[in-house]
Amino acid sequence: MGVAGATAALAMVLTGCGSNAEAGKVGTVEDPVTIRFAWWGNDSRAKTTLEVIKDFEAANPTIKVEGENTEFSSYWDKMATQIAGGTTPDVFAMSGAYPSEYASRGVLLDLDEVRDQLDTSKFAEGTVDLGKIEGKQYTITAGVNSMSMVIDPKVFEAAGVELPDDETWTWDDYAQIAADITKNSPAGTFGTTPMSNDSFLAVWARQSGEELYTDDGKKLGISEDTATEWFELNKKLMETGGAPSASQTVEDGSAQPEMTLMGQGKQGMKISWSNQMNSYSGSPLVMMKMPGESKTPGAWLRSSMEYAISSKSAHPKEAALFINYLVNNVDAATKIKSDRGMPANTELKAAITPLLKESQQKEAEYLDRIAEMDIEPPLPFPAGSSATMEVLNRFNTDVLFGKISPRDAAKGFIQEVNSNLG
Numbered sequence: 241m242g243v244a245g246a247t248a249a250l251a252m253v254l255t256g257c258g259s260n261a262e263a264g265k266v267g268t269v270e271d272p273v274t275i276r277f278a279w280w281g282n283d284s285r286a287k288t289t290l291e292v293i294k295d296f297e298a299a300n301p302t303i304k305v306e307g308e309n310t311e312f313s314s315y316w317d318k319m320a321t322q323i324a325g326g327t328t329p330d331v332f333a334m335s336g337a338y339p340s341e342y343a344s345r346g347v348l349l350d351l352d353e354v355r356d357q358l359d360t361s362k363f364a365e366g367t368v369d370l371g372k373i374e375g376k377q378y379t380i381t382a383g384v385n386s387m388s389m390v391i392d393p394k395v396f397e398a399a400g401v402e403l404p405d406d407e408t409w410t411w412d413d414y415a416q417i418a419a420d421i422t423k424n425s426p427a428g429t430f431g432t433t434p435m436s437n438d439s440f441l442a443v444w445a446r447q448s449g450e451e452l453y454t455d456d457g458k459k460l461g462i463s464e465d466t467a468t469e470w471f472e473l474n475k476k477l478m479e480t481g482g483a484p485s486a487s488q489t490v491e492d493g494s495a496q497p498e499m500t501l502m503g504q505g506k507q508g509m510k511i512s513w514s515n516q517m518n519s520y521s522g523s524p525l526v527m528m529k530m531p532g533e534s535k536t537p538g539a540w541l542r543s544s545m546e547y548a549i550s551s552k553s554a555h556p557k558e559a560a561l562f563i564n565y566l567v568n569n570v571d572a573a574t575k576i577k578s579d580r581g582m583p584a585n586t587e588l589k590a591a592i593t594p595l596l597k598e599s600q601q602k603e604a605e606y607l608d609r610i611a612e613m614d615i616e617p618p619l620p621f622p623a624g625s626s627a628t629m630e631v632l633n634r635f636n637t638d639v640l641f642g643k644i645s646p647r648d649a650a651k652g653f654i655q656e657v658n659s660n661l662g
Contacts, residue, residue, distance in 0.1 A: 272301065272302050272303055272304045273302060273303050273304070273555050273558050274303075274304040274305075274306060275303065275304070275305055275306070275329075275330040275331060275553070275555050275558055275559050275562060276305075276306045276308060276329040276330050276331070277289075277293070277305050277306070277307050277308065277329060277330070277331045277332070277562065278307075278308040278309075278310065278315075278318075278319070278322075278329040278331070278332040278333065279307075279308075279309060279310075279332070279333040279545075280309070280310050280311065280312040280315035280333060281309060281311075281312070281579075282311075284579075285309070285579055286307070286309040288575050288576060288579065289307060289309070289576075290307055291575055292565075292566070292572045292575050292576065293305045293307050295569075295571055295572065295575075296562060296565045296569075296572070299565070300561065300562075300565075302558075303555075303558045303561065303562065305562060308329060315333075316338065316626075319332065323342075323347055326552075328347065328550040328552065328553075329550065330549060330550055330553040330554075330555060330556075330558075330559040331547060331548070331549055331550075331553075331559045331562055331563060332547075332548055332550070333382070333545050333546065333547060333548075334379055334545070334546045334547070334548050335543065335544070335545055335546060336438075336439075336621060336626065336629075337620070337621035337622065337623070337624075337625040337626040337628065338626055339371070339373060339378055339379050339546060339548065339620060340373055340457070340620050340621060340622050340623045340625070341623045341624070341625075341626050342378075342548070343373045343374075343376070343378045343623075344623035345623075346551055347550065347551060348378040348379070348548045348549070348550070348551055349378075349548070349549040349550060349551045349553065349556055350376050350377065350378065350551075351371075351377040351378060351379075351380065351549065351560070352376065352377055353556065354549070354556050354557055354559075354560035357557050357560035357561045357564055358380060358560050358563060358564050359564060359568055360380070360584075362568070362585045362586055362587050362588075363381075363584040363585055363586070364384075364584055364585075364586050364589075364611070366541070366617065367381050367384055367541070367543075367584035368380075368381075368584075369617075370384075370541075370542065370543045370546070370617065370620075371543070371546055372620075373620050378548060379543070379546035379547060379548045380546065380547050380563055380567055381543035381544075381545075381546055381547075381567075381581070381584045382543065382544070382545040382546060382547055382566065382567065382580040382581060383515070383543070383544050383545060383578065383579075383580040383581025383582050383583055383584065384541045384542065384543060384544060384581045384582050384584055384607065385513050385514040385515040385541075385542065385544035385581040385582070385603075385607070386513075386514050386539050386540065386541055386542065386606070386607060386610045387439060387440055387443050387511065387512075387513065387514070387530060387539045388511075388512060388513070388514045388517070388527050388528065388529070388530065388539070388606055389406070389509055389510070389511055389512075389527070389528045389529065389530045389531070390502065390509070390510045390511075390512045390516075390517045390520070390525050390526075390527055390528075391403065391404075391508065391509055391525060391526045391527070391528055392502065392505060392507065392508055392509075392523055392525055393523075393524070393525075393526060394505065394523040395421060395425065395429060395505065395506070395507065395508040396421065396508055398424075398425060398429075399420065399421045399423075399424035399425045399429075399508070400424055401417060401420050401421050401424065401508070403526075404417060404528065404531075406528035406529040406530075406531075406533070407529070407534050408534055409531045409532075410531050410532055411473060411531045411532055413531060414432070414509070414531040415473065415476055415477055415480060415482055417431060417482075417508070417509070418430070418431025418432040418477055418480075418482025418483065418508065418509060419431060419480040419481050419482040421482070421508040421509075422481045422482055422483075423481060425508075428506055429501075429506040429507065429508075430482065430483055430484050430501060430506065430507055430508070431477075431481075431482040431483065431507070431508045431509060432477060432482055432483055432507065432508065432509040432510060432511075433477075433483050433484060433489050433492050433493070433500075433501060433502075433507065433510065434473075434474035434477055434478070434483055434489055434636065434640065435510075435511035435512075436474070436493065436629075436632055436633040436636040436637070437511075437629060437632075438452065438621075438625075438628045438629045438632055439513075439542070440511055441462065441467070441470055441632060442538070442618060443530065443538035443539050444462075444466065444469075444470050444538065445461065445462040445466055445538070446536070446537070446538035446540075446618070447532045447533070447535070447536045447537070447538040448463075448466045448536070449536060450462050450463060450466055451618055451619075452618065452621075453618070453619070453621060453622055453625065453661075455619060457619070457621075457622025457623065457624075457625075457661065458622075458661055458662065459657075459658045459661055459662070460654050460657050460658055460661075462654075464647075464650050464651060464654060465650075467649075467650035467653060467654060468646050468647050468649075468650040469646075470650075471635070471636060471639045471646035471649045471650060472646045474636055474639065474640065475639055475640065475646060478640055484501070486637070486640035486641045486642075489640060490637060490640075493633075497516060497519035497520050497521075498519065498520065498521040500520070502520050502525075503519075503520040503521050504521075505523050511530065513544065514527060514603045514606055514607060515544050515578055515579070515580075515581050515582075515603060517599055517602070517603060518578070518597065518599050518600055518603065524598065524599065525599060525602075526602060527602050527603060527605075527606040528606075529606075529609070529610075537613055537615050539610055539615065540610070540615045540616070540617040540618065541607065541610055541611060541615075541617065542617060543581065544580055544581030545580045545581060547563045547566065547567070549563070567583070567584065567585060567588075568585055568588070570587075570588060570591050573585075573588040573591060573592050574591070574592055574595060577592050577595060577596060577600065578592070578596060578600050578603060578604070582603065582604055582607050589604070622661060624660045624661040624662075625657070625660065625661060627657075627660055628657050628660070631653060631656050631657055631660070632653060635649040635652055635653045636649070
């Protein structure tokens with residue numbers, strides 16, 4: 241079941257969205273309340289999360305937590321199946337357009353109902369509002385990240401290309417630098433790879449004074465011209481040699497971070513979520529602002545992962561206490577560190593920063609730079625937009641393979657996404 245299938249299954253949700261435990265049951269040490277927590281990620285994240293769960297249970301002996309880890313590629317399909325079948329976890333991870341999608345269908349608890357169990361008083365300015373949809377608090381951010389440009393200085397040095405000035409560089413500069421790196425590097429090393437991601441497209445739109453979606457969420461806000469220019473950039477990168485072939489780009493896009501060209505030390509620049517830089521293996525990397533940010537900034541601090549509670553959970557207060565532990569407890573933070581993004585709790589961020597690897601500290605510094613720009617974040621991506629990235633990727637792939645022109649791709653992309661939103 242793909243994204244569209246997951247969305248269709250979600251639409252079948254009626255009333256059975258929660259735990260099967262008896263409503264109102266009060267836990268005791270001998271007979272504790274049990275809640276379920278679902279998230280996505282690799283084995284390393286699962287191991288850390290299970291350790292944090294054990295710590296929480298030790299501090300809260302009346303609450304037991306059953307952890308459910310799933311790879312990202314199948315997480316949303318699994319969630320849709322559970323929601324439709326009435327077996328939704330009490331607490332679950334969210335991201336992207338899914339909070340809007342789920343909130344619009346009554347799946348998420350209004351967290352105002354458990355505000356006494358959730359403390360956001362130490363969150364950085366604006367980060368609490370990242371979980372608000374139409375004025376209601378449906379999620380709590382697990383950590384923040386932002387779109388960025390990851391740079392491999394060794395690739396630049398080997399190619400004899402100077403590092404860019406990220407306060408002034410443009411997208412034309414980016415394309416030229418990418419071509420120069422490929423030209424002056426051994427076969428198999430490239431300047432960059434095209435990034436097909438709806439959040440990157442949102443940054444691109446904002447740099448042009450537009451938003452990816454209209455304020456009412458009923459259609460795309462990006463113009464056909466601006467979308468066309470985005471597809472043209474990706475095509476230009478490949479045609480000028482700055483990026484690999486279409487087939488290699490598709491292969492690289494589906495690879496695990498350490499197996500990508502960037503992960504193997506064979507790529508100079510990569511547009512990436514800031515917290516993903518730490519997933520790439522190889523030589524030490526640096527993080528810069530994307531091109532075009534000096535004129536009209538487009539990047540913003542967003543939730544890399546969010547926590548929500550099922551509206552049908554039999555134990556919403558216990559679920560909220562668990563979320564509160566994840567986002568406010570220093571012991572939990574020292575284990576999780578920046579794996580789910582930088583903590584929104586400023587005291588926790590300060591506490592873990594000395595514990596971070598050099599690359600993670602670079603991420604923290606980059607996010608501070610983005611925060612200092614005081615950029616207004618866009619509204620949460622609307623209900624119906626969870627399939628946007630799949631649609632965007634499909635049209636971009638067709639452009640790279642020469643099956644469709646950038647202009648026709650823009651038209652087709654806008655038409656299909658607007659149909660999903662309508």
